[in-house]
Amino acid sequence: MRSVLVAALLLALAGAPRAFARTPVSHVDPVDPDTPRSGYRVATEKLEVHKEGDLRVAIRTGVLMPPRGYTPVEVVLQNSGPAPLQALLSLRGHYGQEARVIERSVEVGPRQRVVAWLPVPTAVRGGNLEVRVPGQRRILQTLYMDGSRDEAVLVLGARKDFEADTGLKETEGEHEPLFLARFLEEREAPRELASYVGYPVVLVGDAASIPADVWAVLEAYAISGGRLVLTRPPRDLVERLPLLSESNTRPEVLYGFGVVRRCGDPAACVEAVTSLLREGAEQGPVMPKGPPPSWERGSSLTEGASPLLESARAPVGRFLLLIFAFALAVGPGGLMLARRRGPVAVLVAVPVVSLVTCLALIAWSVLVDGFAVHAARYSLTWLDGARSRAVTLGVAGWYANLSPGEVKLPLSSVLLPPDDQYEVVADLDWTGGLTVTRGFLPPRTYREWGEVSVLPSRARLVVRSDGGALRVQNALGARVEAGWLRRGGAYYRLSGLEDGAEATLDAPVPYGEMSHPVREQLHELSTSLWERLVNGKPGFQTDLSEGDFVVRMGGPGMAPSAAMPVELEAGVHVVRGKVEEVGS
Structure with missing residues (x-):
């Protein structure tokens, strides 16, 4: 028995140097200093393929969620037939008190392959994604998101190139990673700002391989408050990021509302990503406030924040006064009337008093609150006169008696709900930009929306x-x-x-x-x-x-x-x- 123990000890000592040689460089978790972190982890993505008629649909599920904004869901549509197809993508979430729909209409030409992106609010962690084509049976796929902490990095490029640039390896299941990463192929990356704005850091490897229209969105992400990391900066970087100057050779540059970080070696790239993640974990481009959770009684908004609108609340006190007067009239007043005039007078008086009370409530709503939408608006704008555009970050408080119609925004802008929103509050249509079709402002409900936009001006x-x-x-x-x-x-x-x-x-x-x-x-x-x-x-x-x-x-x-x-x-x-x- 003793000889067996000695042999085991000698084997352990012999293997120790090799084990230490394989141990990657680790960073200390700023939240828990006793827990070292190393490497990165990839979201649990899975590609689900469906075939119906001439249409082949590949849906990627289990994608990495950003801490705020929207999760871009990838749907690849391939038409093998001779006729064009009109496909409607729609997602209904599993959570929330009221079913909401996020949809997008996509045309797929004859023998064409189209990569469509459906930005889904981060309040949706799962749902049923439908693909409908006229004349064909619907395709239904259960979709779920890989929920993350704030350390979510969107990478444009191949995983092997990312590992070569950063020196990081994917962590084993029992180890804690520095961050979670999602990889997108450069040529098929999203073309709308909403797909990027929620990620604290976007990392680009080979910038020369990025298509011009994708790079335009990345530049808009950086100037509107994003954190863009370039592991291999191209020679024409000043042309790609026009607010930079040839003389500015610092690795980190303030770029409009955001930051651009250049790095040339693996250690510098890892430090760039982790430091920017720490900065962007708690602060997005705009931070509108939502209603408090059910356990926070007495608060107007989350964390006790005050509404931006003075008239943000329904006149509950005045309505209660009218209701109290109605109760007195039909209660003690009805009893006195019955004693003096008899029960027949009560049968006439109670409906009359009820009608007068209802008319008083309606009159107050019409004459005092009116039918208009009330708003308080605040923003910061960076004017880029050389390129005739305005970069705006805004937040607004809204309140109305009646819900307004649909709201439409261009692709170069984003409508952001509060970070702590636990359910999707509106129906969204991403066809040709964002259209909020229902739920933008429910009647007699205070709501805040944030806006990020890069528009011609x-x-x-x-x-x-x-x-x-x-x-x-x-x-x-x-x-x-x-x-x-x-x-x-x-x-x-x-x-x-x-x-x-x-x-x-x-x-x-x-x-x-x-x-x-x-x-x-x-x-x-x-x-x-x-x-x-x-x-x-x-x-x-x-x-x-x-x-x-x-x-x-x-x-x-x-x-x-x-x-x-x-x-x-x-x-x-x-x-x-x-x-x-x-x-x-």
């Missing part, structure tokens, strides 16, 4: 010399309440300038005498708006460079939903960009 601030003076013209589309522009190493104050109006600039303030003009305008936003909108945007808060301006405006703002007719209760929008210089 000719909004600008024009400066021209007029003799020895400088004149400025407001072409931003709304009244400028206050602001600053920097020119010639000095600051010029702007105030009270209507849209389309011109004014002569006052005497400049020397650079050393001005504290921080951007933060001065941001401080006009309330504390709750800092958490919803401003936190995690260091690029927007940097000081003005030569030719830059920052202004605070009112009105509906530049987000896509600004076109909706509403009763605007409040509107504060901070806009920065470069002035447009013209001759005198």
Whole structure:
């Protein structure tokens, strides 16, 4: 027995160096320092294939969910027949009190293969995905998502290239990974911003292999608050990311509202991903607030946040007063009436009092609340005048007596529900952009939505010399309440300038005498708006460079939903960009 134990001990000691040589470099979990992490883990994806007539459908299930926004679900449609097919993809989630539908219509030409993406809100963790084609039986696939923590990384490229760039290996089942990864083939990656905006980090390996339309979406993801990691930066990086400059060779660059990180060796790439994940785990591009969970009684919104709208609640107190008066009239009042006039008078009086009470409730709703949609809108906008576009992050509070009609947004914009939303609150149609067909704003229900958009815009601030003076013209589309522009190493104050109006600039303030003009305008936003909108945007808060301006405006703002007719209760929008210089 003793000889057996000695032999086992010698074998263990002989194998120890080899085991230590295979041990990968590990990082310490910032939440639990005693739990080391190493490598990465892939979501439990599975490809389900169906065949019906001339149509072959491959649906990828078990895909990795981001911590917020939408999970892009991949559906590959292949038509082997001579006639085009019109397919309708629709998903009904398993969870939630009310069944909601997320759908998209796709045309598949003769002998054509189409990769369609269905962005599904992260509140949906499973459901039934249907594919319907006229004249054919429906295809039904049960779909589930791989729920993750906040460490979700979207990788564009092959797994072997990712491992070569980062030096990471897939972890075994019993080990804790640094993060979870989802891999997409570059040529078939999604073309809509909604498929990317929820992921804290998007990693790109061979940028030269990315198609131009996919790269345009990746650039929009970065400038609108995303964190883009490039393991092999291309030579034409400045052309691909136009806000970069040739002289800026730092590995991490603030890019609009977001961050671009370049890395050249595996250790630097791993550090880039893990550090950006820590920064983006708790803060998305915008953070609207949702209703509190059932166990938080007495709170208006989650974490005790206050609504953005003063008129966000139904007039419960006034309605209770009317109901209490009705109870007195039909209770003690009915008893007194019965004693004086008899039971016949009560039979007449009670319906009359009920009718008067109902009319009073209806009159209050019509005369006081009305039929309009009430909104409070707040946003940050980065104007890229060289490319005639406006990058906007916004959050709005909504309330209405009656639900409005459908809301349509372009593909280069995203409508974001609160992160802590436990069920899908609206029907979504992704055909040609996003259309919210039902549930955007239920009647007498306060709701907040966030918006991320990169849209064409000719909004600008024009400066021209007029003799020895400088004149400025407001072409931003709304009244400028206050602001600053920097020119010639000095600051010029702007105030009270209507849209389309011109004014002569006052005497400049020397650079050393001005504290921080951007933060001065941001401080006009309330504390709750800092958490919803401003936190995690260091690029927007940097000081003005030569030719830059920052202004605070009112009105509906530049987000896509600004076109909706509403009763605007409040509107504060901070806009920065470069002035447009013209001759005198």
